[in-house]
Structures are given as structure tokens and as C-alpha cells.
Amino acid sequence: MNRGVELRDHQRELYYFQLRLAIVGGAVLFAFFVLLMRFFYVQVIQHDYYHTLAEQNRIFIVPVVPNRGLILDRNGVVLAHNFAAYTLEITPTLIGDLEKTINDLSGLVEITPKDRKRFQKLLEEGHDFASIPIRTRLNDEEVARFAVSNYRYPGVEINARLFRHYPNGEIASHVVGYIGRISDKDVDHLRDQGTAANYSASDYIGKVGLEQRYENELRGVTGYEHVETDANGKSVRTLRSILPVSGNNLMLALDAKLQHVAEQAFGEHRGSLVAIEPSTGGVLALVSRPGFDPNLFVEGIDPQNWDALNNSPDHPLNNRALQGVYPPGSTFKPFMALAGLELGKRKPGFTISDPGYFVLTGGGGHIYRDWKAGGHGLVDLHKAIVQSCDTYFYGLAQDLGIDAIHQFIKRFGFGQMTGIDIEGEVDGLLPSQEWKQRRFQQKWFVGDTISIGVGQGYTLTTPLQLAFATAILANDGRVFRPHLVKQIQDSQTDALTIIEPQPRAVLPLSVENIKQVRDAMIDVTRPGGTAGWAGMNAKYLFAGKTGTAQVIGMKGQKYDEKNINERHRDHALFIAYAPADDPKIALAILVENGGHGGSTAAPIARQVLDYYLLGKEPPPPKPAVAKPAVPQEEQEND
């Protein structure tokens, strides 16, 4: 009995054990099934995802920044180039205590307060850059010193980078412009353009001037290296590399030496000069004074220099040649004279008697004064230009009427952008009936027309427009778009692309009429002309016209140069071209608060022309420009 029970127990024991074993076996199968499902999910369904992650793990795409194209003047003088230098860079996201790190670093390499401020500024601008430079242009010793203790500063590294450099500093700074660190705005712009990828790992972009306008030429194409790296970020090998394509070189129409001579000629004066080659439209010089050193901007300008430039009352950052608008004053007269001849309102021999003022007939007898109190006596077209007789042009303006003036003068480019190849140009103003109605909801009065005749009233031009118009005049009516870049040299093939050699238009002007105006302009620079002193003994035919533009209305007071705030003095203007029989250069000059065109602006033109046509070096610059003694009778004051 006992034995039986024991046996049954034993059997049952075994049965239960094997049952449990079976349950366990099922659990094992189930567990492995779960694993299998997990493998299937990770290795089959999500394979692509993990494959990408593994590739990202191991392959780093390192952009290779292309060499930026050079900017050269017409004779091959380098205006912008690149050089390699070491920078010490900090990746802020990898650093806990920035202040402490920078302090520690300053024990190894010199870090000036300026460097700190610039770093702070770049940091606040908060771009998504990986690293921000704290010091640039480290010398070999500093590089070595940091390299030794590099391991103590994770997040700080030394990089060899290409820097843009402007070897001529201030010279042609407004033309060449500068590059600067890419801002958020630039990034948006690049995204819109669809070229953002070409800027990966590159911190710089053209900001102003040619650097900005020709960004796409100068930039080049970013290359890439696919580098296999291990978990420590050490590169194991380069799998594939696409070489960068260097940017194209710009060859300018500009003559750097001429530019330098022109800038020197301004001395301490503010103002602008634009010189154009009439037969091509190539800009030989484009001056805006004062200038600035574009090198300050390359690595991010420090706040101190920025404030100095930005808040200066002289506005050195403004490109006066394109952005400054001034009344053309008497430099407008040759164009008025041509209008009178072309439209048959004046014959060369037609003479008026100038009492020193003009009375507007039918305008309520309103009187317009000539700059010369006693008048110029008997005045024909030639004398009107040579002596800059206002009375003659008051009458001419009335006879022509605003519509005809607007129609004719417009074709010389007044009141419109010239289309020069840098940004920022403004269009100035050539008034018309329609304009006045739109602007002031007022009809045009005959009285408005009279002062237009002498380049006053509403008329506003930029120095560039004035030079452009002068070039058209010099070139017998052939119009070439002013351009700074003459050729673009392809970095790969060295092939040259020549920019716009064809004339844009030819104005139908009579050769005889142009000759009339030209002859008068030649006599302007001869004794008896308003620029007679400046043109003395010129070894070439020198055609010019002086001008003066009022800064503030004098309201019946007598204009007294000596007792007036320097900034309220008149602007001096001068237009010229030479040699008049075969013009090689046409220019316009504006000297802010320079007083008389004949005394301040014309001498600048003489230096520029002497250098360009004769190769004559100007005298070394004097600390302050001494006012030349100008014979009283040659001064004009309209």
C-alpha cells in the first residue's frame, strides 16, 4: 500500500516536472521569438535609418573652402587677395566657463581687450557657427605654445584659415568693399537663392562693393572631403574628395594709381570723384572721401572701430559717389546749352544783354539774380558757359520749358541710376511736371523752371551721374554703362569674359552743336574762364565746367564764406574731360563745403588729368590743404 502511494507520487512528480519543463520550453521559445521580432524590426524594417546613422557615425563630410577670386586693377595691381593664417577658435557650446577659458588662454597667447570685445560681439550675434575666433593671425611661437597644452582646452582649437586682405587699405575702399562674417540676414538671403550649401563651413561673404556685387564670381565652389573617422574623431582615411573650385578673378577698369592720386588730391576735404573712360564706360577712379580701411571688417569689426566709423559726422562708410545727392549747380549749364542748340531755341551767335539779373515775364515780375552783381554785359552761348552766366540760362530755361528740359536732359542719365556694377546707387532727381504733381500735388510753375536752368531748384544728382553725363558729352552722345569690372578671369580656364564693350545707346546730337559746347568748356579752363587758374598751362585740351551748390538757402543774406559754419559752406563741383579733341577721361568732382568749383574742385581735376594723361606725379600731400590764392574775378558764386 505504502509502496503503491510512493510510486504514484513518483509518477505524478515526474509528470508535474515535465509539465513545468514544457512550460519553461514554451517561455524560452517565446523569449527568442521576441528577440527575433526585435532583430527583424531593427535590422530589416529600420535598416535604412540605422544604416544612415552608422554612415553619419563614420563619415564626416568636411567642406573645403575655395580660394576667393582676386580683385586686380586695370594694370594688375592687387586690390584684394587671400593669405593663410592661424586662428585660435572657441566652440562656445563645448565650454562651461567661457570667461575662465579665455583668461586661461590669454596666458598662452596675447588676447587684447579688442579681441575680447569682438569675440563677445560675434557671440551675441549668435550664428549657428561651430566656432568663433578669439584671436587671429597667431605667429608660429603662439601656435606652438598653444599646441603643447591643447589637450587641456577641449572646445578650443587652432585652425589654418584663409584671410581676405586688402593690401592698399583705404585706397578704393568703397569700390572694392569688404567681406565679413555671414550674418543671419545673409543666411536667409542665401537660402532664398538656394546657394546656402556652397557656404557650409565658410564664415565669410561679400558685404559691400565689388566683394558683394560679384560674390557669385569671387566665391568659387566649395569642395568636400568624405573622411572616415573613428569614435574619437580621428580621421582614418579620406574616402572621396571633390576639389573646391577657386573663385574667378576680377580685373577692373579702375586704375589704382589714378585712384590714389585722386584720393590724395582731396586732402582733408570730404567729397567724391568719378572718372570714366568715355569710349568704354569703364570707371577709372571712383573716390568717396573720407574712406575707411576694409581690413577692419574681415574678421568682424570690433565695436570701438565700428562706432568710430558709423557715428562719424563725416560718414566715411557712405559711398558719396553713388549715394550722395547734390544739386549740380552750374555744371548743369553745358547740358542746358546743348538742349538750347539742339532744340533750336538758341543759335551760337544769339546774344543777350545781362544786367546782372533776370526778370520772369508773366511771372509777376519775379527777379532772379546772377552770381555777378553787375552782370556780364553782352553774353552769347560761348561766354555764358565760360563765365557761367546765370542770366543767359534763366532765359534759356524759360524758353525751353520744363517738359523739353526734362525730355532732353533725361537722356544724359540725370535722375536715373546709371546701372554701375556695385550696389547702393540712388537715382537722384530730375524734376518734371508729372513729378511735382505726384510729389507735392501741385502744378508746375514757370518760376520753378528758371532755377532748373542753372542746376538749382529740385534737381539732384550723384557724382557718378554727373560723370556719366560728362562722359556722354565727351563721347559725342555715345552712351556706355559705367562699369568697374572690365574682365572676369575664369579660375579654371583663365578665359576672360569682357564686360559690356558695346554702347547702350547713341544720342542723336549734331556734331556742330557739341563742338560749340566743347569749345566753350575748353575756354572755361583758360584765362578768363571760371577755372582759368586750375587749367593754366595745361599740355592738353582741357574741357571743364565749374559749379557751386548751395547747402542752405541764404534768404536774402549775403553769402560770406569766411563767416559761415564750415558745414554750411557751398559744395564745389567740377566736371571735365580731356584731351577735348580725343577724350580719354571724363570726370566729375564734388567737394563738400568746398566753396567754389573753380578754386577747390578744378585743381583736383587738374592733378588727376595731369597724372592720367601725362604721368605727372602730384606733389607730396600737405598736412592740410592750403587754399590756393585765386584771382577774385575768376570766382563764381551763383
Added chain:
Amino acid sequence: MINRLLAYLVKHIDRYLMGLVTVLLIMGLITLFSASGESFERVTGQIINICAALTVMWIAANVPLHFLSRIALPLYVVGLLLLVGVAVAGEVVNGARRWLNLGFTRIQPSELMKIAVPLLLAWYFDRYEAILKMRDFAVGAVLVILPVLLIARQPDLGTALLVSAAGFYVLFLAGLSWKILVTLGILGGASLPFLWSMLHEYQRQRVLTLLDPSQDPLGSGYHTIQSTIALGSGGFLGKGWLNGTQAHLDFLPERTTDFIFAVYAEEFGMIGNLVLMVLFLLVIGRGLVIAANAPTLFTRLLAGAITLTFFTYAFVNMGMVSGILPVVGVPLPLISYGGTSLVTILFGVGLLMSIHTHRRLVQT
């Protein structure tokens, strides 16, 4: 003569298990060669480990069963004492107190408990075979919990897990009633917050990391993320032997030991995983068959527990590498580099062989 010697040598060797173990060991060496960056030194070292472990297996296979049941209690007691010794005077390596320096050699007593605990419990239940009471299970539970607590304190979560699993398997196979199992399950769930507070910071971190590895991608989540990437990028067919980029470019941590499966899965793909799982299943299946046919309760429980511990090794390791289990230090059996775990596992396999080959002697 030679034939007789050979016959003597293989007399207690189970052909099925021996074949499977050999295939797995060879696969392990092949994977190790790749994982170690093609280091012959590492492979040679592992071959020496294998030789030592196979010797231990052979000895275990030849140990008569009655001897085993006789050493169960002394082995457990010695193991427990050594664990106490570790707690008092153990050497600290990598922040954990696991090793005991005996002067001539260093040992890891927790490793011994992986065998000693199931051995003792099987012996204990075998002694009271006829009258299994609640009290016996309670005693059994205490016998498991004592060493597990000591090991968990070292801290060594992986080993604690394996030892408690081994103990639990014996309890379960011995017939622990379902009522208790369910109750324990509920109690266990309820005590989770308490256990949580008992865990070390890095252990908690591992659990949290499992739930969201991306939370700390460079810290504790790094292992899981990188091993999952290795697995996933391997795809269905794998990248091919020696071509795993995750492994060869240093992205995989511990890639010759606990994470060797990631290397294997990256290079051999899901197909390779399938092969490996089938081999493991065959080992487990063979072990369960041996358990089912074992002559006594002692051997049945022992064989079942050893087999299921082997399963636990494989499952926990593959689960952790593929990102469904927290990272605990459990090697992939027969594949991972390392002598200690290899000896323990092959010792267990040897015991299985012994149980199988000695059963007739007992029955007759």
C-alpha cells in the same frame, strides 16, 4: 589501445552538446578576431581559455552524480563565506568590489554561486522529495536571496540576476505553486519602488537609459545607441566579416566581451542572428531533454536550472545589445571573450553531460 583511450575520454561526453558547443566556440573565435581588430593575441588568449574551460567541462562530465550531491552543501557554504569575504576585504575594480585575492590567485566568488546555488537547491529539494511543503520553498527562497543580496551589493547586477534566475528556476521546476508565483509577482510589482530606492545611481541610470537611450547619448545611453546602430546597419545579410564599421572604428564599447553580439550582428546580419539563435535553442533543447530524462529529482532540477541559466545568459545579452533590456554585465555564452564566464558555462555543460551519461548507472 588508442581507441580505448579515446573511448575513455569521450565516454561521458554528450555528442550533441559537444558538437553544438564546438560550433559556437568557433563562431565566437571568428567574431572575436574581427571584434578585436584582427588581433591574433586576443584569439590565442581565448583559445587558451577554451582549453581550460573544456578541461573543466570534461572533469565535470566525469564526476559521478552522488559525488555532486555530496559537495552541494559544502560548495554553497564555501561560496557564501567567500562572498562575505569579498564584502569585507574584496578588491575594488572599476568601482565594484567583486574580486577576492587569495594570495596566489584572484577569484570572483559570485561566479561560483551560479552553479552552487542551483546545486544546493536541487540537493535540498531532493532530500525532502516526498514531503515538499511551503516551508521548504521558503527555505529555498532564503538560500537564494542570501548570496544574491551579497552579490547585488558588490555591486554586480548581472551576476545577481543570473544567480537569482538559477535559484528561481529550481524553485519553479520543483513545483512552486502557481498561487505563490502569482502572489510573488504582485508583491514584486508592488515592491518595485522600494527596489528602485535600493538601486545604485548607475543602475538606475541604466534602467532609465533603456527607456530612453537618447536622453544621454554620450553617457550611459551610448552603449545601447551604438550597439543598436551596429545591429540595424548590419541589415538582413550583414556587412560581411571584418567589415563592420561600428566595430572597427571604435564606436562599439566592450566589443570583445559583453557587446560582442553587436559585432556579430553587424557583420553577419539577421541571417547570422537566426543561425546563432537556432544553435542556442538546440543547446537549450538538448539540456531540457536531458533534464526530462534525468533519473532523480536532484539531477532533473539541476539539469533544468543549468539549461535555463544558459538561456538567461543568451537572452539577456542579446536583449541588452539590441536595446530591449537594460545594460547589465552578462556575456554572450560561448562567444564573448573571457575565461571566467567560459569556465562557468562549460562547467554547467559538463554537469549536463554527466547527468545524461550517468543516468543508467543510477537507474540500474
